[in-house]
Amino acid sequence: MKKFVEIFLGILTAMGGFVEVGELVFSVNAGAKFGFHLLWVVALGTIGIIAFCEMAGRVAAVKEQPVFNLIRERAGLNAGLVTLVAANLVNLLTCTAEIGGIALLWQLLSGWPYRWLALLALVFLLAVVWILSFQWIERVFGLLGLLLCVYLGAAYYLRPDWTQVAAGFVPNVPRLESSSEYTLFAYFVVAILSSVLLPYEVYFYASGAIEDGWNPSDVNLNRIISIIGSVLGSLLAVALMVCGAQVFRPLGVEPQLPGEAALAASMTFGKAGLLAAIGGMFFAFAGAAIETALSGAYNLAQFFGWPWGKFRPARKAARFSLTWMITFALSALVIMTGVDPVSVVEYSIVFSVVILPFTYFPVLVIARDKELMGEEHANGRFANAVGWFYLAVITLAALAAVPLLIATRGGKG
Amino acid sequence: MHKRARSWSSWLGVAVLLSVVAAGAFAFASAAGGAADVESLKNDVSELKSQAGVGRLLAEQALAGNVTDTFVRAQSEQIRKGAEDTRAKLDPKEFEQSLGTQVLKASDAALRLEGTLRALREGGAARGSAESAKRSFEALYAELSEMEDGLKQ
Secondary structure, X not given: OHHHHOHHHHHHHHHHHHOOHHHHHHHHHHHHHHOOOOHHHHHHHHXXXXXXXXXXXXXXXXXXXXXXXHHHHHHOHHHHHHHHHHHHHHHHHHHHHHHHHHHHHHHXXXXXXXXHHXXXXXXXXXXXXXXXXXXXXXXXXXXXXHHHHHHHHHHHHOOOOXXXXXXXXXXXXXXXXXXXXXXXXXHHXXXXXHHHOOHHHHHHHHHHHHHOOOOHHHHHHHHHHHHHHXXXXXXXXXXXXXXXXXXXXXXXXXXXXXXXXXXXXXXXXXXXXXXXXXXXXXXXHHHHHHHHHHHHHXXXXXXXXXXXXXXXXXXXXXXXXXXXHHHHHHHHHHHHOOOOHHHHHHHHHHHHHHXXXXXXXXXXXXXXXXXXXXXXXXXXXXHHHHHHHHHHXXXXXXXXXXXXXXXXXXXXX | OHHHXXXXXXXXXXXXXXXXXXXXXXXXXXXXXXXXXXXHHHHHHHHHHHHHHHHHHHHHHHHOOOOOHHHHHHHHHHHHHHHHHHHHXXXXXXXXXXXXXXXXXXHHHHHHHHHHHHHHHHHOOOHHHHHHHHHHHHHHHHHHHHHHHHHHO
């Protein structure tokens, strides 16, 4: 039973990666713009995130080494430092967007002013991370984020053409009207791939494995958890895309706000659907905010060799605790200036792509090292082939991301 | 292995940096090139059309009793802020001179869209308010679709 509940580490990691505010709006928008033509990108990203989460979790279980230790060791101090700064900037941007997303959701339920709700969200997140243990954070936010399964039901009841949905999983490019639309399609491919492979998922997952006290006997559990969590997250992303294609595409609407995405659930299940969607989004956004703030603290502590972990009393990991608190506070401050959270996350998703290869290369290098991991736990041929393939894909995406962001005027076409 | 990893990281770092710098230079050159073009105007009109479409959906959901009164008020206000941001971009001085009339027309439609969203916020899920908002959103959506099609040609 104790082992079974650790499934929530995988679920929370995936929820925070696949259905955080940016990915949620991006997925619905992708369906509204391109129908089912981008489903293959979700599938491609899902296999990649399973492969790299599994490798990072295995290294954490066998060597008890989290990702940022590896990055510093393998990529060198300079490249490591650049990755650290970029990764923590992306964490901060994403955490900012999530706090904004929570405030928008609370506003839909209470009608209270947005800025006050952002402040309340800050107090809530600080209290939750301070009071709850890592395991209870996993369980509460992983389990209640499953309210988003309302979108699986909505996607089914909206009666899409399942043949077309299935065809969407085969890599394809639709016929579009102009070259600028093809560029926009390419931007969506890179952005969706990035949002599925967000680097903080791997930082959080590997550090979470150490928080949960994994050891070499947990290698199989790690495999199951990384598969179940990622597949669940990807199913939700697919359901959101189907809802976008079925509800918003025929209306010519490109949803930009979480509340707009919630309308797809209210159309099928009425007020209960609306409340389940808003509730699920809240736990997913809060989970992502916690994931990014803790990831920032894990990265910094692991890079500089500070004591870290929620399993330690706060005073024994003071710099680690202070870092996640500062991340929450800075994020809330940025949101209170009135910045649009969805625009923030769009930029954070694109800049995440740029640091993806720097994050995943050291993980691959160490996971395949037989001397370090031992014959039994090092990557086999299949894992190596998958790892190298994805490294090539994300390297191409990293090179294309910023030019595409600029060419599409921030994804507007 | 360490050496190979470090050299790979350095090469990739330089390549990514170059792509960012090139893209930045392109963006700077485009921005310095002058006024916003027809493509920018089409994007703004498309945003407004989308906001009118989602407003209509919200009004329909309110009429069907699928959403709460607080949700209707808060959501219409959130959409209104988006429409206000889009209208702020529709300054004729920022666009090519030949687009002046179309920019003003789009700005006027944005203003009416904001008015309808404000009325929906005031009326909430009440039947009369939702019905009247739905009709206005439909008219605005049709007008903006026509404008967008005109800009595509």
